[in-house]
Amino acid sequence: MGIADRLSDLGVTLPDAPAPAANYVPFVQVGNTVYVSGQISNGPDGFITGKLGADMDVAQGAEAAKSCAISLLAQVKAACGGDIDRLVRVVKLTGFVNSTQDFTDQPKVINGASDFLVEALGDAGRHARSAVSAPSLPLGVAVEIEGIFEIK
Structure with missing residues (x-):
């Protein structure tokens, strides 16, 4: 079963890859590696x-992280010319809370993203990962995650 089929079975439809909000690109491909902003x-x-520990709990934060993972996959799909099944593996995530x-x-x-x-x-x-705290994030969001992916 391909990735697109597994996502469908989970009830997940990848959105269009979000456009960058400033002067950067959403992803860079170097060989078979895709670095997603x-x-x-x-x-x-x-x-x-929201802010974890103030107005959000861990479960809400995990859902926010899952939304980041879905956006990461949307960017990988865009990097793969619309074919998410070219994704070989997730290499590393860096999560900011x-x-x-x-x-x-x-x-x-x-x-929430890793699971x-x-x-x-x-x-x-399965991937390597860092999870760090930030006193604030752009636009007041609860979570931001960047990723490195291998594609074919």
């Missing part, structure tokens, strides 16, 4: 904003 938490009702100074569950928040990618891609979704 940070994707911010965004849902059907717009940006997912908008959180209070005393919040320490950043890894649990970014698990989704493993569910959608199987072993190809």
